[in-house]
Amino acid sequence: MRNLVPPPPTATLTDKPANPVWLNWFNSVFRLLGLAPTISQGIIAPTSTPRKVGDMYVDTFLADVYISTGTSTSADWTLIN
Secondary structure, eight states, X not given: OOOOOOOOOOOOTTOOOOOOHHHHHHHHHHHXXXXXXXXXXXXXXXXXXXXXXXXXXXXXXXXXXXXXXXXXSGGGEEEOO
16 A cells, blocks of 8 residues: 655745745844944935945935945935935
8 A cells, every 4th residue: 555645735825935045144144244224214314424335325204215335425425315
């Protein structure tokens, strides 16, 4: 007599896959080295000088998102949406 094995369950479109191990490791290394971008928020456009290239700022009042393209002045924030 053959062993009958039911098919594996299928995931619905609303299920989110778990992060692969390498992605968790990659993100952890970036955080430890201080290379991960910082995301900050406020109710006005950013007026501070970005700490590093790639940092992000969200204006929660106007729903604008900025990314830093330099670290010299507050003009280094670039609106991306």
